[in-house]
Amino acid sequence: MQLQNFLLLGSLAAGAVAGNFRRQPRALTNGTACGRVSSQVAKAFAASPKSLPVVDGELALACLKSVPLGKSQALQLMESILPYVEWQSDTSYLKNPPPGYLEPAVDIWGELNQVIDNLKSDVYAGEYEFQADLFRVFNLAHDGHFRFFPDLLSGPLTFHRNVGLVSVSLDGKEKPQVYVHSQTGMLTATADIVAKVESGLDPSPVKSINGEDAVKYLEKWAELGSLNDPDALYNSLFFSKPFAAGTPGFDGYFSGSARYGYIYPGAETTIGFVNGTRRVYRTTAQIQRNFTGVTDGQSMYEKFCTGPTSTTTTTTTTSAAPQSTTPAAIKATPAPGYPDPEVISSDNVVSGYFLNSDRNSEVAVLSMLSFEPDTPAEFQAVLETFLRQAKAAGKTKLIVDLSANGGGYILQGYDTFRQLFPNIVQDGYTRFRHTEAFTTFANQFAAVLPKVFNPDTATSDEIQMYESPMNYRYDLNLTNQPFTSIEEKLGPHEYNGDEFTSIIRWNLEDPLTTTNDTFGVGMEISGYGSRRNFTQPFAAEDIIMLYDGYCASTCTLFSEFMRLQAGVKSVAIGGRPSTDPMQGIGGIKGSNNFDFDYLYSLAQLAINASTPDQEPPVNLTALTQLTNLPIRRSLDNSINVRDNILRDNLAEGLPSQFVYEKADCRLFYEPEMVVDVTAMWEAAADAAWGSKECVNGHLNLKKRTVPRASRAQKSAPQMMTVNVPANPVSNRAPWWTQHHGTKVAL
Secondary structure (H helix, E strand, C coil), X not given: CCHHHHCCCHHHHHHHCCCCCCCCXXXXXXXXXXXXXXXXXXXXXXXXXCCCCEEEHHHHHHHHHCCCCCHHHHHHHHHHHHHHHCCCCCHHHHHCCCCCCCCCCCCHHHHHHHHHHHHHCCCCCCHHHHHHHHHHHHHCCCCCCCEEEEHHHHCCEEEECCCEEEEECCCCCCCCEEEEECCCCCCCCCCXXXXXXXXCCCCCCEEEECCEEHHHHHHHHHCCCCCCCHHHHHHHCCCCHHHHHHCXXXXXXXXXXXXXXXXXXXXXXXXXXCCCCEEEEECEEEECCCCCCCCCHHHHHHHHCCCCCCCCCCCCCCCCCCCCCEECCCCCXXXXXXXXXXXXXXXXXXXXXXXXXXXXXXEEEEEECCECCCCHHHHHHHHHHHHHHHHHCCCCEEEEECCCCCEEEHHHHHHHHHHHCCCCCCCCCEEEECCHHHHHHHHHHHHHCCCCCCCCCCCHHHHHHHCCCCCCCCCECCCCCECCCHXXXXXXXXXXXXXXXXXXXXXXXXCCCCCCCCCCCCCCCCCCHHHCCCCCCCCHHHEEEEECEECCCHHHHHHHHHHHHHCCEEEEECCCCCCCCCECECCCCCCEEECHHHHHHHHHHHHHCCCCCCCCCCCCHHHHCCCCHHHHXXXXXXXXXXXXXXXXXXXXXXXXXXXXXECCEEECCCHHHHHCHHHHHHHHHHHHHCCCCCCEECCCCCCCCCCCCCCCCCCCCXXXXXXXXXXXXXXXXXXXXXXXXXXXXX
């Protein structure tokens, strides 16, 4: 059977995910391609050691395809991946999704077993075809937490089309059209936008891509992404200011940015325009690694497909005693296309603005590019400072801009919600898939950890085991009470033909989780301890959330608190060229993801803690199956281990990522928004509290009835930063991010 039969999108994906399988010129397929790439890379590094070399994309593909298949090693890799996939929380729902879920059903286990069968049947011509198919299988889940980037596919090089796109509606009402975009050029905000554009954006809309209708091509190309909403996937193909602010150089997935760089788009991309002209863009490959010693496909395999020589897990004696800190020297520069902020974090992750137009002069804007700051306490302080400044300045409305927000630290999202709504206790209902390994962990941790646990004298390894969700003494139950036994926490409870743990909630009164500078987030969470008596800064009807569909992970947890518990309404912007409803949240709504390395390290801790006279003895076989082979053979990997269950779905157990939630209002991107994010904020404010009509839906918020008087232009704000003790995440325990974080990877 041909490999193409297994690919996601027929002929498009056959050329995209697993390369273009038509015969290449002899010069590129006779074994010399990798040698030619290596020679060009060496010369480029010699001329410019700090720059990443660029070679022809077709030559790079020929090199990858010349790498022979390590069949036995590939089979070992596949077998080593399966025990980690056991932890994926929603495989039964992916196979049998409920009505309203917008992506196709997928049998992840069946697809992985098919890859194994393909290896055994010699379907794959080389290592590249095997790894491309494995990459495709993980992408089928449309889950940014469920990923495996194989070494050859993702390590040596990335492909780029050398052309970016934007999708805008010229008047905000007509359906958007696609235009060519260059980061060196900008779209002007004039009435006759098509006729008057600056260099970088073709004055004529894109009509076709590689001979196919542009929109149809893009909709199919978008399906190779990790989001679970078609409009969000479509948006992710294009350049946007928030993405560029959070990830400098990001030009949209269509161009080959981030994970799409692992997908070969063909030797060239032909763009046809409405005015009858066309342009051809040659695909290039940017070299990401040193090619020294590479002469052919075999040496390419030996260099990039064998993993590091060793990985070690060390035991430390670090205690939970607070660490001394010193104030951070904070300096921040606003991202291009963003106005001067009133206050901003040193890492640019969170910032606050006041709109300067007469009609929206009462509107404040909170921009959160992620919930993953360098220092969580600084993020908290910046938010608190901005809300206080906004009220002092007489602002009565708030836009919470969550564009490009792929998540971050879980309790950062909790704290942000409680700063906005201090009197509402967040739900945070979560659960894990019930597996043999989970049960083994729980039994072993219960056996080896002291019954009375003292974090001040415990070792780092003991704290890692204690803070694991598999420890029944950690976390709280559905009613915010401690679990009393393994059985109470683990269940199992059956839903949709699978088994799960009981509902688990974070214990935000536990200083080891919150205020501890080494193992906790390093701050009290608003609504708890000394931060209980805050005043709500804005009424729910005076707040809107603004989305581009990318919101995922912690962003979704925060959003669900805001939507379901506080009643805050939302605006989604962009999407496919239609006026249908659009979801604001298009990313994975899972509430925790673990890298393989975290599960492996926990397994090693559990195994090493075992003693011959341990009581009770625990069979650790399930943990020995968690090996470091897939860690060594991948650039990145992750599993969505924890579902978020909304309050209305507790009885039926449906994970939130399968619940359709349309935004209250949908808008289109307009030309000004390509270069100035303020235009997007003004449009959202006009839709919420002014006279602008949504292209779909409505907000039903109180409108302005009296025009605001003209006022003098205010001077630029004196940009303010906040000094907090220097305790960046980089100084925390090595597994800190796994315990506290949930974020998708671009």
